[in-house]
Amino acid sequence: MNQNACFETDAYQIEKVAGMTDAYPYCMHRRDLTDFVVPWHWHEELELGYLECGASVIQTLHADYEIHAGEGFFINTSVMDRKYNARPGTPVREINSIRSSPAGISTAGSNANTCIRS
Numbered sequence: 547m548n549q550n551a552c553f554e555t556d557a558y559q560i561e562k563v564a565g566m567t568d569a570y571p572y573c574m575h576r577r578d579l580t581d582f583v584v585p586w587h588w589h590e591e592l593e594l595g596y597l598e599c600g601a602s603v604i605q606t607l608h609a610d611y612e613i614h615a616g617e618g619f620f621i622n623t624s625v626m627d628r629k630y631n632a633r634p635g636t637p638v639r640e641i642n643s644i645r646s647s648p649a650g651i652s653t654a655g656s657n658a659n660t661c662i663r664s
Contacts, residue, residue: 553584559626561587563644572645579638584629591644593621600638604629 554562565573571591577584579602596618604611604619606627613619613632621627631638 553587555585555587559585559587561589563589563591566591566644572643574641574643576639576641579629579631579640580636581631583631584627586626586628588624588626589644590623592623593619593642593644595619595621595640595642598639598641600636601632602629602638602640603632 554564556562563573564575576598579600597613597615599615601612601614604613604621604627606621606625611619629640
């Protein structure tokens with residue numbers, strides 16, 4: 547896992563997912579959101595995550611979701627989102643994984659624009 551992996555987007559706000567290759571279309575990052583805002587971005591891959599500590603907000607174009615330590619989240623393919631610390635000044639760490647293929651996890655052809663908290 548890569549703590550505070552470099553976060554880059556292209557001109558269309560598509561995240562350039564660090565560590566993922568065609569040969570290995572999966573990656574996992576540990577990200578410290580204490581003083582870091584993940585900017586608006588999207589990607590064709592599924593994103594699954596878990597909040598280790600603290601509280602963060604996942605903001606989409608349609609809703610805001612406050613996630614707390616011990617909770618997980620799923621962000622569907624092609625959903626524009628950003629993340630930030632819900633309680634500035636307190637520690638926030640997340641573990642997220644990105645999978646290139648939604649097969650077997652989401653319904654084919656789904657146009658769901660969702661972020662699901664569990």
